[in-house]
Amino acid sequence: MKKAARKSVRRKGMAVTIDEVAARAKVSPMTVSRVVNGHSKVRDATRERVMRAVQELGYVPNRAASSLAAAQDARIALIYTNPSAAYLRELLLGALHGAARTAAQLVIADWEGFDATAERKAARELAKSVGGVILPPPLCESKVVIEELTRASVPMVAIASGHFSHDISSVRIDDFLASKEIVEHLVKAGHTRIACIKGHPNQAASTRRFEGYQAALKEAGIAADASLVQQGYFTYRSGLDAVEKLLSLRKPPTAIFASNDDMAAAAVSVAHRHGLRVPQDLSIVGFDDTSAATTVWPELTTVRQPIASMADSAIDILLRTIRRKPSDTRVVVDHVAAHQLVLRDSVAPPGGKARG
Amino acid sequence: MKKAARKSVRRKGMAVTIDEVAARAKVSPMTVSRVVNGHSKVRDATRERVMRAVQELGYVPNRAASSLAAAQDARIALIYTNPSAAYLRELLLGALHGAARTAAQLVIADWEGFDATAERKAARELAKSVGGVILPPPLCESKVVIEELTRASVPMVAIASGHFSHDISSVRIDDFLASKEIVEHLVKAGHTRIACIKGHPNQAASTRRFEGYQAALKEAGIAADASLVQQGYFTYRSGLDAVEKLLSLRKPPTAIFASNDDMAAAAVSVAHRHGLRVPQDLSIVGFDDTSAATTVWPELTTVRQPIASMADSAIDILLRTIRRKPSDTRVVVDHVAAHQLVLRDSVAPPGGKARG
């Protein structure tokens, strides 16, 4: 049997290697590689033979070996500062999925509480050790971070940034349109006194969402009422305060549009504290469709922002940029994902009657 | 200059390699490797020279290359079913940290909604592709999963399982003691009508926590009152129902011990809905110290279970087992992490007065 595959001297485990598969399928390892990675130029019969061998042997490619060989040493950083648990969970899950899919190495870092100096230092440090960076809000608005990373020519992608800046790539939804649609949903239900809890002022998405709210009102011919607009900061706590003020108004709103689910959940809590039923006495809608939306009772009508799959896409974009030859011109992409209205149980017509 | 390091033909990136560091420090790559990995047998002077070179060049070892060379192709799976967002966030963060530290490759999978058949199939599949598995509750109680994985001799570690079973390694806290302590805290504040919302019956930790509650009461000489014990399922929603029942009692409790933070947060919400102030009219404590505890107002007094660092430890244990020579005897470890009482603002003496 001169067909014997290379002998492994140092192998510890007993994992199946590409050579064993190749031997079994009677092809070269290279062909196996092509089949496994879905390259096109392989005859169907060959492909099938290889697949069968893969199946029979239970072959799983060694990520370490392929990244090494492909020189795709792509380390990608995902840095964050105090997002809600539900938001970070989505972000992490999506990035992890993308990293597994592409064999990228994910580096997670918490930059909570960094001032500009610390941010600059951390960014400089980061630039030395990774090939790309994912920037969720509010870091994607940080001049300091973008400046340092740009200087080191480390590709970045802003995720859910609310707008496209031409400086860096971004993966986002159309926040304006999304919030306009959900406020229109409230209008269609018959509401005219619709309050808005704005998001954190340091984030562009907050502005977009507020503009969507204003646009929906304007198109419906509803006059803007400044007393119905409260500043929030995307946290549950800030939502508590904002709604407390709203419900203490002489003429309180019949519906509340919160700029994210956490604040909407807070609204439900305060409404109950005030003895109001949701949605009969007060309709409430959120934004993002994180798990916060389905945690509370009643479950929230909201807009789905597919954060996990956005993070996944972000990794693709980064990898594409990293693998591009340096000679290629720099490309900045703007990926706008689809949002989706999610109708649940927190909206009813005004006037105390439950929804049909 | 015949010192020139190996020429790289296929290298895409510009990352610093071990050879460059070696050249600069005038030692062999092997010595650099030893220094970087903290092996002992290196002269101090040499070590220092290498460290300086590493520093100056900004060298970061290539994980892919080292895992490949060390044949530590350790793929570790973390599978989960519907934990709360806050819980999963901690789990993910910890596992990610451990994976980055050790160059293990993390595989995350959602097994939500699998029946026994699907679980068995998935476990069999998983066994073929990973070297170790982390099992958070309730999967760590799944006979089917443990059976399949044991049969394939894939090392597992149960995390936060509530007890040690001798079948598989576990990383946990002492749930009994932890809950006993927090209930004692309630007792010390003067409460005698202390309710308990139990956790999901499919998890051993639920039982331990309930036993801790009972023990604290017994030691304080407080008679058990079955009407003050409600079944919960660790979800916010189940907490809502349980507390609703508790507060409708002719003689409602003055304090509630919820078996996790999500249910405690639900308790706060229901209390408010009933017009009760927390903690003046009702004290509430949780368990875990996830972000749910600090999201609500007032912030919850709870017991900290260091989930993230437990996940991190789990990876270490798995790796140690995986790397052990097959000839070594099988070792099952029981790692009990320290819990910690976290005093915040949700507890006051009974009788309507705020805490000093």
Add this chain to the structure above:
DNA sequence: GTGAAAGCGCTAACAG
């Protein structure tokens, strides 16, 4: 203590 040689498992590049 330190170094030289020999791969780990895979894939880019180039033949055929």
Add this chain to the structure above:
DNA sequence: CTGTTAGCGCTTTCAC
């Protein structure tokens, strides 16, 4: 369409 060659960057093994 398929195979051959030559490594990717690191660590093991075994000399010295």
